[in-house]
Amino acid sequence: MTTLIVNEEVMDEVRADPLLSVENFAVEFATGHGWSRVVDDVSFSVRAGETMGLVGESGSGKSVTAMSIMRLIPTPPGRIAAGRILFEGQDLLALDEPQMRKVRGNHIAMIFQEPLTALNPAFTIGDQLVEAIRAHRKVTRKQAGDRAAELLDLVGIPGARQRLRDYPHRFSGGMLQRAMIAGALACSPKLLIADEPTTALDVTVQAQILTLLRGLQQEFNMAMLFISHDLGVVADICDRVAVMYAGQIVESATVYELFERPLHPYTEGLLLAMPQHGKPTDRLVPIPGVVPEAASVADRCRFETRCRYAADECRAAPVPLTSYGPRATRCVRSKDLVLGGTS
C-alpha cells in the first residue's frame, strides 16, 4: 500500500473555475442494432491558459469528444446522450445552432489532423482567412486583409502578404497547418482544440508546429485541448492529461505525475509501448489484444480483457473514476498496484 501525495498548490488550481468543464458526458451513435455508446461518462476540465491533453488509441472516443465540444458531430447518426459541456459557465449543449455558431471560431477554435484537406482548394489562403475574421468581427475587407497578413506572419510564414494570394495547393503540409492555426487564431479564441494537429506531418515539421503552438499559447494566454495518440507529443506540450480507453477516461493527472507514476494499468501499458529519447531501449512492450467494443465489457472494467493485473474484482462491476486529490483513475486495484513510470 502506498500513499498518494497530494500537492496543495495543484489542489488550489483545481478548485479555480475552469474555462471548459465537461461533465458526465456521453455520445451515442446509431448502429444496425440500436445505439452504441462511443463516449461514456467523460468528465474533465480545461483552465484558462493551460494545455490539457486527451490521449488514447483510435476509436477511444477522443476525437468524438473534441468534435462534440464544438457540436460538430453529425446528428443523426450521432446523439448526445448525457452530460453537460460548460464553457465559461454556459452549457454549450443548451445553445441553439445560431448561438453555437457565435461560439465556433470565435471563443473556441479548432484545428485538425489533415492540413492538406482542411482548407478549401478552390479559394485562396487569404480569402479563407478574411472569411474566418469577418465571420465574427465587423471589419472591412481591407482591415481583415491586413489582419490576415498579420496572422500569417505570426504563424511564421515568410512573405505573408504575398502568400495570401496563393491557393492551398501551393503550400506544403506544414505551411498549411500553420495557415490553419492562423485561421484558428483569427478571432483570438479563449480555447483552441487541436485534434491530432501534428499526426500527418514529418517529425521535424511536427516539432516546429508544437513549438509554434506552445509559443502562441503563452503569447495569447489561450487554453488548449490537445488531442493525440502520441504520449511523447503530449509530454512535450501538455500541462495535464486525460487518458481515454474504449470511450471512457481511465486516468487523469498532470503530465509529470502521469509519466512518473501511472495509476492505471492501461497508462502503464502505453508508457511501456513508447520509445524514449536518450535511453537505449531493449524492447518495446505492446499491449496485447485490441480495444473491445464498449457494449461487450459494459459490466466490468473495460480494460480487464487486456490487463495483466486483472483479478476477480475487476470483472465484478463497472469501475467508476475515483479521485485522489488532483488525480483520478478508473482502476479498482489502483491502491494495491505499484505501476512503473518512465523515470
Place this chain on the structure above:
Amino acid sequence: MPIQYIVKRLISLLPVLLIVSIGIFGLTYLIPGDAAVTLAGESASPERIEAIRTELGLNEAPLVQYWTWLSGVLHGDLGTSLYMHVPVTTELLRRFPVTISLAIGALVVTIVGGLAGGIAAALRRGTWVDRLVQGGASVGIAMPSFWIALILIVVFAVNLGWFPAIGYTSISESPTGWLQSITMPSVALGAAGAAVVARQLRGSLIDVMNMDYVRTAKARGLSPRRIVAKHALKNAVMPILTLLGVQVAYLLGGTVIVEQIFGIPGVGKYIYDSVFTLDLPVVQGAVLVIALLVVLINFLVDISYGFVNPKLRQE
C-alpha cells in the same frame, strides 16, 4: 487565365473542326434518295435528272465536291437552298437568333431546375424533398422531349390557355409575347437536362459536404447558407460543367424536334424541313453551324474549369 493557354486551346480546335466538316459532308451521302430525282419531280425524264445532277455538281468526284463546299464555307458561303433559292447563310442568320433564344431558355431551365433540385435533395437527404427530386429526375430523364411538349400543350395551352400552343413571337416585336411563346418549348427542351444536372449535383454535393474543408468552415462559425453557396457549391459544380457541355449538344439537337412541334421558325425546323426535301446545302450548312456552336461551348466549358479549379490554371 493566361492568354497563351486560351490561344493554344483554340488552335487545337482546328483539326476537330476539319474532322467535323468531313463528317457532315460525308453523312449527307448516307441520306437515302437522290436530290436530283426529288428536285426534278415525279414524272421527269432521265435526261432531265441527269442535267440537274450535272448542274448541282453531283457527278463530280466526292473529294472535288467536298473541296468546292469547304472553300465556299471558308468564305462564309454555305451554298444556296435547292428549293427556296435563298443563300443558306442568309437564311441561317435570320433563323439563328430564334434558335439561340430557345436554347438559352432551355439552358436556364436546365441550370435553374438542376441547381435548385440538386441542392434541395442533397441538403434534405433522405426526406420527402429528396425523394421528390429523385423521382422527378427519373421521370425527366425517361420522358422524351416531344412527349413533354405534347403534355405541356394539352395542359397549359389547350386546357388552361396560359401559353400559345404554337408559334413564335420575336423579342423585338413583343417581349412578353416572346416570353410566352418560348416558355413551353424551353421547358420541354430543358427538362431532361435539369433532371441530369439535379441528379449529378445531388451526388457531388453530398460528397463535398463530407469534405474536411466543409468541417473547417463549420468550425469557424460560418452560416450554413455560406458554407453551401460558397464552399461546397464551387467544388461540387465541377462535374456539372462537363455535363453542361454535353447537355448543350443534346439541347441543340433537340431543337429539331421541339421547333417542329411548336412551329418555331428556327434552325432546327429548317433542318427538319430540308432533310425531307433532300435540300443538301441547307442540311450541311445548318448542321455545320450547330456543330461549330457545340465545339465552341465545350471550349468555353474547358476554359471555365480553370476558374473553378485553380490547380488547372497554372498548367
